[in-house]
Amino acid sequence: MFDNLSDKLDKALHNLKGHGKITEINVAETMKEVRRALLDADVNFKIAKEFTNTVREKALGQNVLTNLKPGQLMVKIVKDELTELMGGDAAELNLTGNPSVILMSGLQGSGKTTFSGKLANFLLKKKTKKPLLVACDVYRPAAIDQLHIVGEQIGVEVYSDRGNTNPVAIAKDGIKKAKELGCNVVIIDTAGRLAVDEQMMDEISNIHKAIEPQETLFVVDSMTGQDAVNTAKAFNDVLNFDGVILTKLDGDTRGGAAISIKSVVNKPIKFIGTGEKMEAIDVFYPSRMADRILGMGDVVSLVERAQEQFDEEQARKIQKKIAKNRFGFDDFLSQIHQIKKMGNMKDLMGMIPGMGKALKGIEIDDDAFKHIEAMIYSMTPQERSNPSMLNSSRKKRIATGSGRSIQDVNQLLKQFDQMSKMMKMMQGSKGKQMMQMMQNMR
Numbered sequence: 001m002f003d004n005l006s007d008k009l010d011k012a013l014h015n016l017k018g019h020g021k022i023t024e025i026n027v028a029e030t031m032k033e034v035r036r037a038l039l040d041a042d043v044n045f046k047i048a049k050e051f052t053n054t055v056r057e058k059a060l061g062q063n064v065l066t067n068l069k070p071g072q073l074m075v076k077i078v079k080d081e082l083t084e085l086m087g088g089d090a091a092e093l094n095l096t097g098n099p100s101v102i103l104m105s106g107l108q109g110s111g112k113t114t115f116s117g118k119l120a121n122f123l124l125k126k127k128t129k130k131p132l133l134v135a136c137d138v139y140r141p142a143a144i145d146q147l148h149i150v151g152e153q154i155g156v157e158v159y160s161d162r163g164n165t166n167p168v169a170i171a172k173d174g175i176k177k178a179k180e181l182g183c184n185v186v187i188i189d190t191a192g193r194l195a196v197d198e199q200m201m202d203e204i205s206n207i208h209k210a211i212e213p214q215e216t217l218f219v220v221d222s223m224t225g226q227d228a229v230n231t232a233k234a235f236n237d238v239l240n241f242d243g244v245i246l247t248k249l250d251g252d253t254r255g256g257a258a259i260s261i262k263s264v265v266n267k268p269i270k271f272i273g274t275g276e277k278m279e280a281i282d283v284f285y286p287s288r289m290a291d292r293i294l295g296m297g298d299v300v301s302l303v304e305r306a307q308e309q310f311d312e313e314q315a316r317k318i319q320k321k322i323a324k325n326r327f328g329f330d331d332f333l334s335q336i337h338q339i340k341k342m343g344n345m346k347d348l349m350g351m352i353p354g355m356g357k358a359l360k361g362i363e364i365d366d367d368a369f370k371h372i373e374a375m376i377y378s379m380t381p382q383e384r385s386n387p388s389m390l391n392s393s394r395k396k397r398i399a400t401g402s403g404r405s406i407q408d409v410n411q412l413l414k415q416f417d418q419m420s421k422m423m424k425m426m427q428g429s430k431g432k433q434m435m436q437m438m439q440n441m442r
Contacts, residue, residue: 006293008037013075013294024060027074031056034078042226042256047085047263055081079290085259086286091243091268095129097214099178101186103171105204105239106219107231108192111247113143115219115273116189117150118281119245122271123185124156132183134174135160136167136207137191147189154278157181167191167203168210175211188213201238208239215242217270220257222246228257229264236265243270246284258289327420329376329384336369374402375412387416 013030031052038048058077094100102119106112116133123129133151135158137143144160151158159174171188178186188211190204208216218241220228232244244261249272262268269284321327376384378401383390390398395409402409 005037005041008040009034009294013078027056027059030074038259041259044226044229044260044264047260051081051085075294079294082259082290082293083287085263086289087262087268088286090283090285091270093270094214094242095185099175099184099186100215101175101188101211101213102215102217103188103190103208103211103213104217104219105190105235105241106192107194110192110219110221111273112192112219113146113189114150115245115247116147116187117154118273118278119271120156120187121154121278122281124154129185130183131156131185131187132174132178132181133158134171134186134188136170136188138165138167138170139191143189143191157183168207171207171211205238217241217243217245219245219247222249222257224257226256226260229260232261232265236267241267243268245271245273247273249274329379329387329416332416332419333373333376336372371402371404371408372412375404375409378402387413
């Protein structure tokens with residue numbers, strides 16, 4: 001995510017940190033490099049210029065030149081301004097209606113239907129809401145089928161009326177259906193449209209007027225960069241939407257849309273899509289995103305994801321097993337599955353400060369654990385619960401069954417042994433001392 005921009009900003013600010021003495025001249029040079037990095041990331045020229053001018057003025061106004069750690073202060077100013085540029089604070093969804101109606105709008109192919117499902121899943125699982133998905137794309141039968149598949153996948157009802165070609169009527173009927181079913185949120189998925197298509201823009205405007213939604217969200221593919229910003233402006237002129245959803249952010253190495261869009265339309269980014277899974281949706285926190293852009297990671301989001309997947313009952317069972325030296329490969333496997341649920345590995349690694357830079361140029365397999373899983377699944381139930389019984393002939397059979405080498409099996413056993421020892425140590429007095437030390441370091 002934003003790899004190119006992160007690299008260029010890091011180089012620009014690193015040059016400044018390397019100077020023994022910082023002057024107005026090298027601050028100006030650094031800002032020129034920062035502006036170039038923003039323009040390469042497809043940020044609007046006017047926004048890039050205003051941003052670097054503001055940073056420069058604040059830097060000189062805060063006596064960066066005489067500060068003992070001027071490079072660090074400069075990074076803080078850039079981070080604060082990036083946060084402000086992307087909206088400052090996270091923007092909440094307005095869910096005050098009964099039911100609350102959310103209208104989804106956007107270009108064709110922006111990922112609207114998929115994101116409608118992700119949003120329904122988010123509201124169901126994290127906000128304890130009962131959503132209803134409404135299929136209002138009357139032009140593409142596959143869109144109705146897709147929404148029904150998504151609804152079935154996440155356990156959410158879908159309302160559609162295949163014989164009806166009037167999206168306004170379908171939207172109204174969908175809201176009535178929601179009341180009948182006791183649903184408290186209605187997500188209306190509309191047809192993708194081009195901002196230049198006057199007839200289609202009139203249609204979504206009519207839907208908007210007829211249902212008066214609490215939230216109108218504009219879904220846009222972040223990888224289209226500056227085009228995404230221009231399209232958002234055209235849609236906002238017609239709909240006056242409440243917020244933006246940026247999809248495919250996991251594949252965006254530039255970041256121009258995320259940085260520019262708030263300034264251009266003066267509407268917050270509310271959510272981001274970070275993958276294909278239904279769980280790959282995050283609330284957009286400008287401050288956390290600024291940290292990630294500047295290579296500082298995003299530990300808060302990482303901890304939140306870990307907490308969401310934390311199974312307290314399972315953790316208690318594992319603790320008992322560790323205490324009795326009964327921690328086996330089935331338990332190891334359950335830990336892997338919890339990590340996998342947190343998201344794709346590259347995204348998770350990017351949340352650890354400094355890890356993005358350390359892993360630069362290294363391809364991280366989205367299913368990084370598949371070889372480990374294959375070896376564990378090639379073991380018998382007895383071998384999984386009692387790893388000490390794995391002799392050379394058993395290792396050979398596991399290697400053959402999983403398509404790996406005996407060295408790979410030995411490596412897995414070594415990793416498992418180290419993890420078991422570490423987990424046992426963490427439960428004793430040494431673990432408590434380590435936790436205390438880590439708390440004191442904060």
